[in-house]
Structures are given as C-alpha cells and as structure tokens.
Amino acid sequence: MVEAHKGISCCKHVVLPVLVMLIVAVIIFLVKDKAHPSPVPSIPSSTPSAAPTPMVPTLENGTYGAALATSLQFLQIQKAGKLIGNTIAWRGDSALNDGKGAGLDLSKGLYDAGDHMKFGFPMAFTGTILSWTILEYKQLLTGYGKLNLALDNLRWITDYLVNAHSADNVLCIQVGDPKVDHSCWDRPESMTEERPLLFINKTSPGSDVAGETAAALAAASLVFKSSNATYSSSLLKHAKQLFDFADKYRGIYSYTYPDLANYYNSTDYHDELLWAAAWLYHATGNMTYLQYTIDNGQKFKGYGDPTYFSWDDKRAGTQVLLSRVQLLSSDSLSNNINTVLGSYRSTAESVMCVLVPGTPISTTSRTEGAFNQTKRK
Secondary structure, eight states: OOTHHHHHHHHTOTTTHHHHHHHHHHHHTSSSOOOOOOSSSOOOOOOOOSSSOOOOOOOSHHHHHHHHHHHHHHHHHHHSSSSSSSTTOOOBBBTTTTTGGTOOOOOOOOOOSSSOOOEEEHHHHHHHHHHHHHHHHHHHHHHHTTTHHHHHHHHHHHHHHHHHHOOOTBEOOOOOOOOHHTTTTOOOOGGOOOOOEEEEOOSOOOOHHHHHHHHHHHHHHHTTTOOOEEEEEEEHHHHHHHHHHHSSOOOOOHHSGGGGGGHOOOOHHHHHHHHHHHHHHHHOOOOOHHHHHHHTTTTTTHHHHHHHOOOOOOOHHHHHHHHHHHHHGGGOOOOHHHHHHHHHHHHHHEEEHHTTTTSSSEEEEEEETTOOOOOOO
C-alpha cells in the first residue's frame, strides 16, 4: 500500500474532483441492457445531439449538478500554457516554455494541485476518467451546458500527453522539480524556477505511467472519434505504441525514480497493463487486447480480490469495464473468455456490494453524508 503521508500531502490532487462523476458510472455499467449486436460493447458517442435546455447546476436543482460544475471549473483552474477563452479572471498564461529545451511543447496539461508540478501519472488517470465520464454522460453534460467544457478540459490533457510521447519508447512523465517547486509558493504566472523534464524509456522503465497514458489516449480516442476522426486516430496510434512500450519494457516508475515515491508512489504496474488493454479493446475491437486481459487476468491479480479504485490501483475500473463486455457481448465470445470475464464481473460486483449501503458486506466506514471513507495506508 502507499505511504500514509501521501493522503495528507496530496489531498488536492487533480484526480479527486472527477472521481465524483464516476461513482454512478461504475454502477450503471453493471446494469445496462444486455442486448447488443456488436462483439465490442459500444460506448455512447460524445458528439452532441439535440440538446435539452441547459440547466444551471445549483444546490436547489441537485447537489450532484453543483459538484459537476465545480469539478469541471477546478480542471479549468489547473490549466497551464497559453489559455484560450479563459473564464477564470485570476488565471493567466504560464509555463509557456515547458519542454522547449528538449524541443517539445509541454506547455499545456494540468498543474497537479496547489503547486506547479505536472505529474504524468495522475494527470493521465484524470484523462481516462474524464473520458469515461463524457462517454457515459454526454446527454447529462449537454443538459447542464457543460459538455464543451468537459471536452475542452480533456483535450488540454491529451494534447499534453501526445506531445510528452516524443518517440515510440520514450515518455516525459514529469515537468518541474517538486523539491524546488514546493519550496516556493507563488502564482504559476509568476514562477521563474527551472522546469526540468523526467523521462521513462527502455532502460528507465515505467509500465504504470506508460500504461495509464495508453488508457487515457485510447479512451479519449473514443470521445473524439465522431467529431474529429483525424485527432482520434492520432490518439489511438499513440495509445497502441505506449501500451507496447509499457508491456515490453516493464518496471515501476517510482522504482526507476525512487524520489517520486514521496509524491505519487506506484505499488504495481500490472493493473495499468490490464486497464490499458481493456480500453484499447473498446477503442479498436481488436481481440488481441481482450485476449491479453484473459490470458493475464489471474497472473496479474486482475480479479478475485476486491479493491478500491484509485489513481494507483485500476483493478476495480478494469473489472467494471470488462463486465460490460460480458453483459453486452457474451453470445459472441468463447466459453473460455466468458469464464474469465465472469471472474472480473463477480469481483466488480463484490466491489459494488462494499460501496453500496445496505448490502451484507457494505463498509460501515462512512461520512455523515453516507460517502465511503477510506484511509490509505
């Protein structure tokens, strides 16, 4: 498990706000209509349809609507780079030279928290979950008048991730020096310190962060597929290359760079490989990716042990995503594949039973508002 101080020092992580939007999404994946004609379960398109009248999210018409608006605004606030159509009065352009010394444009992306760091691992996870949210809740986002804002936030992340992937087996995973950055608290528009880059490659692996980045780009390729086919194809190309890189040159990135364990310590990389393969299957329909999750599910401990979903542990998310495959496409799959998918599904159901109040194994560690309360060790 990750170290206790992480829960304190990183309480404002970029990934946290968007997780609110996933709570219902992971449950609804398990109960959707089982009839589906395609071997690959179709995730709804993100292209706006005839939009219902936009609603302004307030506490009066729903606290979840207010949480949605605040979450998306938070991501806007975290933006780096040359801001376009900026609606945050106290934010301005920043980090315009990030990556320039290496011939890269890494000016975009999101700052991690109250600091000015760009940590690739949690940023990519934010991109994956935001993509999933858009795919599942396009109509609701449109109804609240927030779809374009969500798409803008997502593209700000994916533009950065694509530029960070400068070669087949090279990925920039960090911009900035956290020790220097955390010693000087100022506005990003005013920072003057050096912004070093950190890379993973064949000899300095990071299958976890490369796998998560592959998942993010594969999921985002589905989001943009019908509105910008060229961009979607580019995202998918990078996703495939990053998955191959993560799988071939294996290693934990915080073992490669031990100092990073003080910020986003990774405990494993097998969960990211399964997570990325599951998203690539949905994005491509290529059975090779689904077979990867079947062949490696038990070996990588992808099922059988219910765990909480987080930026460090993707198993519950993979279990839900592959449960969708069995629920919607079981008739077109072999008995062997369905058997293993059933193991993913049963574990996902156990996770849900822990999270949902009133079940025999429901957690009793909750806030007064009934939210699950968990301490990371």
